[in-house]
Amino acid sequence: EVILPRAKRENSQAFKEKEMQDPKLLTVLDQYKLRMREWFDKKTADDESGTKMGIISDNLMFEEWQRVCDRQDIVGEWEVEQMSEITGDESTRGNIKCRLSIPTANKCFMDSQKSSQLSLGDLAAGQADEASDSSTLDFEEWCECVARTACAKYSSIKQMDAAQRVKAFLQNFFGEATEEDCMRQATYIRAVRYDHSESQPLKDESPEEHAAFLAE
Known part of the structure; x- marks a missing residue:
């Protein structure tokens, strides 16, 4: 009962x-930082879920991020x-193929909170909904959430490294x-043309023999 939540915390910390x-x-995050900051400030200033709950916050609420994921087709x-x-x-x-599920997107949000906050993996089923409704991310945490979500979404594309996945997501x-x-x-898949200038002698080939081969 203790191992699974602990494993989730360790995975979150590893990221x-x-x-x-x-x-x-x-x-990549720095290249998009101004646009991300502008979006974040506008979204948190007009947070539908926070207004309904009577909460005024400069942070992004969990319910609002879910709404964004749905409206912008982030999951699918x-x-x-x-x-x-x-x-x-x-x-x-x-x-x-690549895919992103709603549970994965939710987990990326929760795992991006500071360690002082509880994640979905730390909670019993009955507590998770209550905690997620009141969970928020500040701007730096949201940037991490974007990175986590990007890496999850494009995890099946092995040709992409983490930076390329984040850039694609943004x-x-x-x-x-x-x-x-x-x-x-x-x-x-590109056809890489042979460049003889990069040719190297074979194991048992002398430099002179290799030069003669290239001259043919």
Whole structure:
């Protein structure tokens, strides 16, 4: 009964210690920081769920983030055909998919809270709804939530690193590119042309023999 919540806390902390320290990921967040700050301030100033509950806060409420995920089609499943510029490439027979479920999006939100706050994994079933309704994220926590959600959404796209997943998510979020566009760009198989200037001698080949081979 204790192991599972503890494992969830450790996984949450691992993301903070690894992905949220990745210089490339942080660079992407920094590139979008002004737009993210503008969106966050506007959303928290006009928070429907907070107004209904009589709560005035500069933070993003859990219920409002759920509403955003629904309205902006952040959750769902997307699929594209594997594309290649190599004629007859058999690896194009399969399709590529990515998905994000509502429970996963909710968990990303809750796990982005500071350690002093309870996450969904720490609560009994009867307490989870009550806690989630009153849960909020400040701007820095929301940036982490975006990163977590992005990495979860594009986790099946192995050609993407964490920074590329976050960039793709933000492109989707701000209407710069669709999920399909991002998946195609990341997985497109290109025909890499041979560059003889990068050729190296074989194990038993002398430099002179290798030079003669290149001269042919």
